[in-house]
Structures are given as C-alpha cells and as structure tokens.
Amino acid sequence: MKIAVVLRQVPDLIEPLEIAVGGKALDLELATFLVNETDDHALEQAILLKESAGGDVTVVAIDYGDIDNTLFTAAARGADHIVKIQLDDDTQPQPETMSIALATALKDIGPDLVLLGSQTHDELLGPLGPSIAHHLGLPYIGVVCGVEPFGGGMLKVFKEFPGAAKAALDVKTPAVLGVLAAEQPPRYVPVSRIRAAAKSAQFDEQEFDPPPVDALTAVTELYAPEPAECAEMIEGDEEEVASRVAGILAERGLVK
Amino acid sequence: MIRKQDAAVVDDLGFNFLAELSESPEGKDVLGCMQCGTCSGTCPLGVAMEYPPRKIILQARSGHLEDVLASPSVWMCVGCYTCSSRCPRGIELTDTVWPAVRDFALREGHQPPVELQNAFQNLYMYGNVLGKSPRARLKWTKGLDVDVLDLSKNRQPVEVLWLVGDYPSYYPRNQKVAREFARILTALGVSFGTLGAKEKSLGDCDRLFGEEGLFETLVESNAEMFAKHDFERLVLTDPHGYRALHKFYPKYGASFTAQHYTMFLADRLEQLKPHLHRPVQAVATYHDNCCVGRRCGCYEPPRQLLEAIPGVELVEMPRNRENGLCCGGGGGGMWLDGHISEHGGRRLSDDRVKMALDTGADTLAVSCPYELSRFEDSAKVLGAEQQLAVCDIIELLAQSMGLNEGGPL
Amino acid sequence: MSLSDILVVADTDRGAITDITPQLLTAARQLADATGGQVVGVVLAGDANVIAEQLTGADRVIAVSDPLLTEFSPEPRLAALEEVIRGEGPRAVLFGSTSTWLDLAPTLAARASWPIVWGVTKNSISDSAVIVTANFCAGKMLAQVEITASPALLLVLSGGFPPTEDGRQPEIQAVSPSVPLAEDAVRFVEMILPDASDVDITQQDVLVAVGRGIGQEDNLEIAEELAEKLGGELCASRPVVDQGWLPTTRQVGKSGMRVKPKCYFALGISGAPEHVEGMTDSELIIAVNKDPQAPIFEVADYGVVGEYEDVVSAINEAIES
Numbered sequence: 001m002k003i004a005v006v007l008r009q010v011p012d013l014i015e016p017l018e019i020a021v022g023g024k025a026l027d028l029e030l031a032t033f034l035v036n037e038t039d040d041h042a043l044e045q046a047i048l049l050k051e052s053a054g055g056d057v058t059v060v061a062i063d064y065g066d067i068d069n070t071l072f073t074a075a076a077r078g079a080d081h082i083v084k085i086q087l088d089d090d091t092q093p094q095p096e097t098m099s100i101a102l103a104t105a106l107k108d109i110g111p112d113l114v115l116l117g118s119q120t121h122d123e124l125l126g127p128l129g130p131s132i133a134h135h136l137g138l139p140y141i142g143v144v145c146g147v148e149p150f151g152g153g154m155l156k157v158f159k160e161f162p163g164a165a166k167a168a169l170d171v172k173t174p175a176v177l178g179v180l181a182a183e184q185p186p187r188y189v190p191v192s193r194i195r196a197a198a199k200s201a202q203f204d205e206q207e208f209d210p211p212p213v214d215a216l217t218a219v220t221e222l223y224a225p226e227p228a229e230c231a232e233m234i235e236g237d238e239e240e241v242a243s244r245v246a247g248i249l250a251e252r253g254l255v256k
Numbered sequence: 257m258i259r260k261q262d263a264a265v266v267d268d269l270g271f272n273f274l275a276e277l278s279e280s281p282e283g284k285d286v287l288g289c290m291q292c293g294t295c296s297g298t299c300p301l302g303v304a305m306e307y308p309p310r311k312i313i314l315q316a317r318s319g320h321l322e323d324v325l326a327s328p329s330v331w332m333c334v335g336c337y338t339c340s341s342r343c344p345r346g347i348e349l350t351d352t353v354w355p356a357v358r359d360f361a362l363r364e365g366h367q368p369p370v371e372l373q374n375a376f377q378n379l380y381m382y383g384n385v386l387g388k389s390p391r392a393r394l395k396w397t398k399g400l401d402v403d404v405l406d407l408s409k410n411r412q413p414v415e416v417l418w419l420v421g422d423y424p425s426y427y428p429r430n431q432k433v434a435r436e437f438a439r440i441l442t443a444l445g446v447s448f449g450t451l452g453a454k455e456k457s458l459g460d461c462d463r464l465f466g467e468e469g470l471f472e473t474l475v476e477s478n479a480e481m482f483a484k485h486d487f488e489r490l491v492l493t494d495p496h497g498y499r500a501l502h503k504f505y506p507k508y509g510a511s512f513t514a515q516h517y518t519m520f521l522a523d524r525l526e527q528l529k530p531h532l533h534r535p536v537q538a539v540a541t542y543h544d545n546c547c548v549g550r551r552c553g554c555y556e557p558p559r560q561l562l563e564a565i566p567g568v569e570l571v572e573m574p575r576n577r578e579n580g581l582c583c584g585g586g587g588g589g590m591w592l593d594g595h596i597s598e599h600g601g602r603r604l605s606d607d608r609v610k611m612a613l614d615t616g617a618d619t620l621a622v623s624c625p626y627e628l629s630r631f632e633d634s635a636k637v638l639g640a641e642q643q644l645a646v647c648d649i650i651e652l653l654a655q656s657m658g659l660n661e662g663g664p665l
Numbered sequence: 666m667s668l669s670d671i672l673v674v675a676d677t678d679r680g681a682i683t684d685i686t687p688q689l690l691t692a693a694r695q696l697a698d699a700t701g702g703q704v705v706g707v708v709l710a711g712d713a714n715v716i717a718e719q720l721t722g723a724d725r726v727i728a729v730s731d732p733l734l735t736e737f738s739p740e741p742r743l744a745a746l747e748e749v750i751r752g753e754g755p756r757a758v759l760f761g762s763t764s765t766w767l768d769l770a771p772t773l774a775a776r777a778s779w780p781i782v783w784g785v786t787k788n789s790i791s792d793s794a795v796i797v798t799a800n801f802c803a804g805k806m807l808a809q810v811e812i813t814a815s816p817a818l819l820l821v822l823s824g825g826f827p828p829t830e831d832g833r834q835p836e837i838q839a840v841s842p843s844v845p846l847a848e849d850a851v852r853f854v855e856m857i858l859p860d861a862s863d864v865d866i867t868q869q870d871v872l873v874a875v876g877r878g879i880g881q882e883d884n885l886e887i888a889e890e891l892a893e894k895l896g897g898e899l900c901a902s903r904p905v906v907d908q909g910w911l912p913t914t915r916q917v918g919k920s921g922m923r924v925k926p927k928c929y930f931a932l933g934i935s936g937a938p939e940h941v942e943g944m945t946d947s948e949l950i951i952a953v954n955k956d957p958q959a960p961i962f963e964v965a966d967y968g969v970v971g972e973y974e975d976v977v978s979a980i981n982e983a984i985e986s
Contacts, residue, residue, distance in 0.1 A: 011802065013802060013803055013805060014382070014387070014388070014389050015389050015391060016389075016391075017802060017805055017806060019806075026802075026806070034381065118767075119767075121801075121802050121803045122801065122802055123783060124782060124783060124784065124799055124801055124808055124810065125771075125781055125782060125783065126767075126770065126771035126774065126781045126782070126783040126820055127767060127768075127771055127783075129771075130768065130771035130772040130774075130775050131771065131774075131775040133772070133775075134772065134775035134776055135775075138850075139739065139740075139849065139850040139851050140739070140768060140772055141739070141768060141851060142764075142767055142768040143764045143767060143768070143920070156854070157851075158857070159737065159764060160764055160920045161678070161737075161764050161856070161920070162678060162683070162763075162764070162919070162920060162921070162922075162923070163678075163858075163859070163921070163922055164859040164913040164914055164916055164920070164921055164922065165856055165857065165858050165859065166856070166857045167736070167737050167853065167854075167855075167856055167857075168854040168855050168856075168857055169737075169738075169851055169852065169853055169854060170851070170852045170854055171850060171851050171852075172850040172851075175850060175851075178768070180920070181907055185370075185907055185908065187365070187367060188362070188367050188368060188373045188376070188377075190359070190362040190363065190466075190467060190468075190469055190470075191376075191380060191467055191468075191469030191470035191472075191473055192359070192363075192467075192468055192469025192470075192472075193363075193469065194469065195469050195472070195473065196469075216778070216779070216780035216781075216812070216814050217780045217781075217782055217810050217811065217812050218810065218811045218812075218813075219808050219809065219810050219811075220796075220809045220810065220811050221808070221809040222801065222806055222807070222808050222809075223806065223807055223809075224805070224806060224807070225804065225805075225806070225807050227963075230962050230963055230968070231950075231952060231962045231963070231964075231965035231966055231967055231968035232966065232967050232968070233962070233967075233968045233969070233970065234967055234968065234969050238971070238975050238976055238978075238979035239979060239983070241969050241971065241976060241979065241980075242976070242979035242980040242982065242983035243983050245951060245967070245969070245980050245983065246980065246983035246984050248949075248951070248967065249895070249928070249984065252927070252928070252949060254870075254871060254895055254927065254928050254949075255894075255895065255984055369881075370881070370908060371880060371881050593881065593883065594880065594881025594882055594883035594884065595881070595883075597883050598882070598883055633974070633975075636975070636978075
C-alpha cells in the first residue's frame, strides 16, 4: 500500500507566545516550532501499516519552522521517501495555501492512503484534512484511532466517539484520514539514527508557486486572555495543605 | 579487529556487540571477563535484575544477547560504578558494557521506559531533561541580592564559568542551593558568570543510557558554546556533568578545565574559613555521590569543607567513600523509579537514609542535586523527616556565612 | 429563507441531543437577536422528529429523516445538510466541535467555499459582519475574527455559551431529502461500545483523575489510595489511557466520558479543553499540579501547586486522621 503522511510544524507552547506588530498574528520569528503531535501519530500509524501490510511511506511537508529535524526524524522512524515543498518564503503559510501546495504534491505521488493529524492547536479555520481531501477529490474521515486494511483496496477505519465508543467504517481507498491517536504511541528513535539520517537522507525538494487565495475570514485582533477567575489556591507545606483539603472534604460529607 | 574465536561467541549479534565494545581500549577489557560474579553480587540492584552484568557478558558470548536486549533489566542500572570499581579484571562495565547494551537495545527497536523516553526527548528538544523552556533558565535569579552574569547576553572574561545544571536551574528545592552558591561566590570575590538560556545539559546521563547520539549532539553544542567564552575554569554544581567533562568530552576533542564545586571551594579553603563565622550545630554524615566519589576518586574535599564549618561534627556511615551506596538517581535513575520498583528493585535512597539515621546524625550532607529530593522523599517515607535534615554542603556553608535562605536547619 | 436566520446543527448521540446542542442554541439566539431573524435547528437522523422536540429554544426545527442518517456516514449527512443550508440561506450555521461535525463542517466549507472558524467561544453581529472570539494555541491566545460572507460556519467550543432557560417550543418541519441519499467510498458498519464489565465512572460520587503529570505508572497507587479512602474510583485524562495505564472506560474528556461527580480530584492534569469538557460540571474540583500556570486552575474550585506524590500522600494521611 502506498501511504503518504503530511507532517506540519506548530508553534511550541512551552515558550511564551508573542504577538507580531499589528496585533493580528503571532510573531513567528520568535516562536520555536515542533512537529504537530497528531501528525506524529499519523506517521506512526503509517509505519505500523507498512510493517503489517507492506508498502511504502512518503512524508510530505512544507519548508518552514524546524522542518529538517522533523524530516530526519521521520526518515529514522522508517519513512521511505521525503518530499519537501518550498514556497516563496519560509514562514508558516496560510491554511488554504498549505492545503493547495500539499494536495498538488500528493496528487503527483498518487497514494492509496493519505494520513495526517486530526488537528493542530493553531487551526483557527478548522482541521486541514478535509480541505486537502477536497482538493484531491477524496473522502475524509477524522478523529481516527485505528486503521486495518482488509484487501481489495478496502480499509476498516475506527473513528472515536464520546463515551469511549468507536464507529467502524469501511473505506474504499484512496482516502484521506485524520489520525487522532495511532494504535501505539509514536516510537522512540535513538538520536544516533536521526543523526545518521541527517547525513544520508535525501529529500525530493519541490518548489511550488501558490496561487493567490481569497481570504474568507479576517483576524481583526490576536490577544492573550485575561487570567480567568481562578481556583482558590491552598498555600502552605504539605501538612497544612492536606489538612485543609481533608477539612473541605469533611465539610461536604465526602469523608467516610 | 577481533575474531569470532577471540570473543568466544556463537552468533552475530553477540559478536557485533563485543566487537564494537572492543573498538575502544576500555571496552576491549570485556573480553577478559572471567565470570566471577563480583559485579552482580555487588550491584545494589543485582538481585532484581534478570540479567546483571556478569550474565550480560555471558549471554553475548553464548548467542543469546537478544534475550538481554528485550529484558526490562537493561533499564535498571543506575550508574553507581560499584561493579566497575570492584571488577578484578578492571572492566569499566558502567562506562562501556551498560551503554553498549542499551545502545543495542535501542537499535533493535526496543523501547526504553516512557519516563526515560520523555527525558531523552526533553534533552534533545530543549537541552534540559525537565522539558522546561530554555529561556527560563535564569528564573531562579529573580529577586536575588547578588549579580549573576548572563554571559550569553553580555560576553566578558570571567574566572569561573558556572554551569548551573538542570535541576538547580528549574527545580524549586534546588534553586535555593543555586542562589546560595551565587552568594558564596560573590562573598569570595570570584568573578563568575553563567550561560543563561544557552546553557544545556552536559549529557552524562543520556550517555550512560545508551543515547550516544544524543550525547554527541550535546558535546558538539556545548563545546562550541564554551569555545566562544573566555574563562579560566568551568565549575559545576552537578557532579554528573563534571564527570562527563572530565572523562568523556576530551575524547571528542573538547578539553576544558573543570571542577565540581566541592573541589573548587576546597582549593580555596583558607580564603573561605574567615567567612564561616556562624556556628552550625549539626551532627552531619556525608553521602559520597557516585560521580565525584567513586567515579572520580574525590572523597576528601567535601569533608574538608564540612569540617571547616564551626559546630559541625562529622560522622561516617560504615559504607563511605569508595563503598558508598548510590542514591539510585544516577545515570538516568531519576526517571526509572517506576520501572525499577515495577521489576522488584528497591528504592536505594531509602536504604541510604536508614544508614544515615543509624549513625545518629541529624543531618545528611550531599553535594549532588538529585540527592536532595531523593533523600528527602525517603526520609518522609521512613517517617524520619523530623530527625534527619537533608542539606547540600552549599546550604551548610551558606548558613555559616550568614548567606542562607532560612532552609532546613 | 432568510439572511437573518441562524442555523443550529444539532449534535446527537443514540437518539438524543448532546450537551453542546443547547449551548449552540444559546449562541444562535444571541446572533438572531441582533439580526432580527430566527433560530432554526437542523436535525439529521433516522427519526429526526423525535429528536427535534428536544431543541427547546429554537423557533423552528427542520427535521430531516432518512435511514442513512441514523449512524455516522459522511456523504448522506453532507448531502442532506448542504440541501438544507442552501434552501434556508442563513447568515450563520453553528456546529458543536464534535467527532461528527469536526469532519463534516470543514468538508462542507471546502466544497462550497464557505467561511469557517473553529474554537468559537463568543459570537456577535456588527454591521453585517459576524464577529467571533475563538481559542487559539490551546487557549493561550484569543482571536477575534470577522466574517462578512454568508453562511458563516462556526465550530463552537463547549463551555463558551452556558445554556439559558429558553422554554420556547419550536415549530417542527419534517422533511425528506429531495435527492436520494447514498453512501459513497465510506460505509458505516457498526458502533463498538466499550466493555461494560469495568466500572461506570459516570455513576461515581467521587472521582480521582490522573494525568500525564503524575510521572510514572507506579505513581497510580497513591491516587488509588485516595480514591479508595473516599469511596470513589480512578479515572484519567487521555494521555494516561493512551499509555495503557488505565482502560478507555476510565477516560474523561471529549472522546471519553462526561462526568458530574460530587468531587473530582484532578491530579497532574494540565486542564486541556478536551479534558475539561468532560468534567467541568463536577460539583467540587480540587486540582494538584506543579505548574502554577496550568489551565486546570481556572476550572478548579481549589488548587494546590506542588508535587503530586508529596501532596496526595499527605492528603491520604490527613484523611486517615
């Protein structure tokens, strides 16, 4: 099975986020980037599928952020081919631009299955998967927690629902799936393998000239929220805290 | 290059393991293992390991290395060096065999325990094992009454480039020690600076844990960083970093004059003594940390410092100096408590605190950042936190110099 | 058919509306009050009339019934919904950010070139623009977004629009799709429900929830002890379940269970919206986390900044005495 995986970078939330001059966007110069968590799961799911059902895995990514590190890691994890798309500038592109650029590269690859993460934390305009699927003319299922091929180009896809329930769906490939969680957490790859990949991996670098995109929405302001009304913080050393908590529980009749 | 018959092995995996080990002179000693079992018998966690050191070598020779690699005991060594210090053949097990076995395990696709994976990932992404923002490295200096130079922003020559370390930078209990050390250095008139947000872990723990690639990344980055600055020596609050700099960085061409803080201060004992004007009433026993102690053979400087403090009475635990018992935190052990106890291992710090209590001491003095929290936890578990205060030597010195923050004593 | 009407697409589960639907109706009412239009509910189901009655607060409900709308199947729902939206021509269409609509709303937006915003917690109309406030970067930032085109598709986050008491009973219009619905490359097979043999955490008075912050699996013991002492059960945020430390039946949150116990301990849980959604209705929330900035402290009634092991062990002891 020919599988393509889209890997995106997102701003790392461990560092404080800064707002750019103009007050409408993040200052991406100051942000540090890392691979989107659910995209990482999508890659893991792809590798699992390759291991169980055979085939090959192509990773597709747009050049911005710390993409090289992400791609070397992907190669070390078992990706067979890497496609890196160069746009005009190397800052994070607008969603529709990303969607068109990725869809164009994916069309060339002609995969049976496209996997990407079900969401990122910076998708103001909704998950990207449906838009990519639309440009490819393919079906999209998101919030996916399992994929099992069963022959004849068919996949059994498991989609999560509340109450720990899952819907089992029969999906005819080619299709685009938004993975929320791979069947196992993304595997650890030793840094020596990543460094080896950095020396030997070859990327298929493609340039793409994105068409102008009409924005249907406009961000008029980006700001940090007021610290919301908070919990009453209990101070003191462990004994003091514990005694206060036990007191609260007792007051409410929760201590047997 | 060794031949299969030299290595007395029967399969490729074991052969490759021993062949790779033999590429270095220290590693080659493994071929001389006579299976006496001193290592396994002396290992504090040997009883809980499915494959203690002796067996690892046996399995490699007899063509069953893959069983070892798949076993949870691969992740149970806490890097205490007891085996290495007692091996009659002088095999540096901890520095060669253990990292190699883990490296092979990783290469064969075995997953390290999750907490350890997270520690590696944090080190790789943020240069610190706690996964904290690098920009927050100097937060511990907020409100401090002495200046701590951030050389990454303000490059100037200093006598001491102080590598603060991950725990002293970010972990509340240890940040106090960092602040007090800054005050001590200032009182002694030492010109010092730190690397601020650019400081990264020295990587000793991940090296021991088989993450050679990660270690190399850190060596390169650190060597490049140090080369940019003008200093006489590196001083470290973390013994693990000291050991890495002292023994392993030179193998990568990165040689710097480095001292653990106990060595640095002991060298300046005469200058320090007049500042120790307040008596500190304590019956203290010193726990030799594995790195500065057994690994580097440095036992007296910490004791000289303690003995210099008026009011401190130093008592020794029977297991002291090269026979000290590891706290269990070394070599990545800080991220293995769950794994170790799941597989029948003991919490070594509990045993060590009992030994301290048995001496009648009211203070357990340490000089490694991991030990503060590990021993304090153990004291609580044993219900002894009122009887035994756990302090870094820096805290006791600061107390005597009137520079302390109102800590445990 | 009116550019001043606001459509609400009901989110349903096994024949009933879910908690987000009344919130959507509240949000829609705010917009409709400004436009002078109606709040129009849309129900897509096997038997939509039964569910349509549950949309109190709407002026009208369009109940679309068809066997292929009973379970999740993308193409039938997309076709049926698109027909309704084009027929109604509303100013805005509101959806819950649920498993169904997170797929279908953006798909519809892409196909029809309609504007869409995700993470909406506030909405209003100004001049003729729909203005929303949306969460960005896990709530660390807020974005104010203006949408001038119609219909504006809004994916609404749970918690932004506490439901108001609006008892109005809607007029129900039962309709059938004008073109027969059909499944295409995706076919619904079955729903797989969790193993009923484990504890039902939704029925517990006391829940002790553990998150990534507890460190290692071994540390579950301390939480278990707390749960035991209070006659409660252990539950977890997603990462703990993903690691395999607890089964999925213990998962609290958007894709797990929604719980409303008398007391909910959040231990080592950062408070990501996906988790908070599942427990925010708890009567008493006590959070322990070593990060003073953890978002859980915004939701909790009481908070403790400290190390999970130390604090919870101490609490266990204090309860003993």
